[in-house]
Amino acid sequence: MTKKKFRIFRFDPNKDKEPYFKEYEVDVKEGMVVLDAVIYISQMIDTTLAVRWNCKAARCGSCSAEINGKPRLMCKTRVSDLGDTITIEPMKAFKIVKDLVTDVSINFEYAKKIPKFNPKPGLPQIWQMQQISVERAQEFKRCIECFLCQDSCHVFRNHKDNYYIGPRNVIKTAIYDFHPLDSEDRTEFLDRSGLNFCNVTKCCQEVCPEHIRITDNAIIPEKERLLNRKDPLYKLVSKLKGRDR
Ligand code: SF4
Ligand code: SF4
Ligand code: FES
Structure with a gap:
């Protein structure tokens, strides 16, 4: 000993x-x-x-x-x-x-602000989706809410009282956003919740004990959605194609 x-x-x-x-x-x-x-x-x-x-x-x-x-x-x-x-x-x-x-209650306070799952109108009684969509959400649902990712994030540490909801709450938002039967647009929420201040350092991903690929699979796709949403050409094409999200 x-x-x-x-x-x-x-x-x-x-x-x-x-x-x-x-x-x-x-x-x-x-x-x-x-x-x-x-x-x-x-x-x-x-x-x-x-x-x-x-x-x-x-x-x-x-x-x-x-x-x-x-x-x-x-x-x-x-x-x-x-x-x-x-x-x-x-x-x-x-x-x-x-x-x-x-x-750690601030994390739960932020989580309450995330616009909730909103099913598309007119869905049949039995919802169907592809296995790949199920697996995408399952990765994020492995989260044990240890908040180590929030702790490792320099943006969250330095600015949590002002704006950034942190990586944990970005993956929580992504669970709804990537659901194929959801109709809510959360880009405006993510915009005012500080996602743009994340500079993709991946520190959050490195410390996650559940090995959730927070940056690769949630933060980067959500940032891309946010950028697209602000692009006037993308907006026009989406409108013409009748895409609302
Ligand atoms: S990738 Fe973004 S959310 Fe993750 S630690 Fe770096 S700045 Fe924070
Ligand atoms: S480090 Fe991983 S398990 Fe812990 S709160 Fe963040 S995403 Fe969830
Ligand atoms: S005691 Fe439960 S995660 Fe460590």
């Missing part, structure tokens, strides 16, 4: 003037993930440490943090893959509730 040092971010907004780091030493066992060590610390060494977790199986999305500066799930990050000192911080894109726990 080896010992590793865990440097953990601490801050209680009701008590502390400034955030600080506290170090803990833990005996590391084979197969241990970062969340195992943090739970051990919070239960056996320092019960004042706040941490949020639920499934310990990379399914609930609640144990998101920045581990050695990278947005990751604590329950999916093996201690053996990291150095002798492991630094754990909360997601910096969100307000701190306490220590490693952040307030």
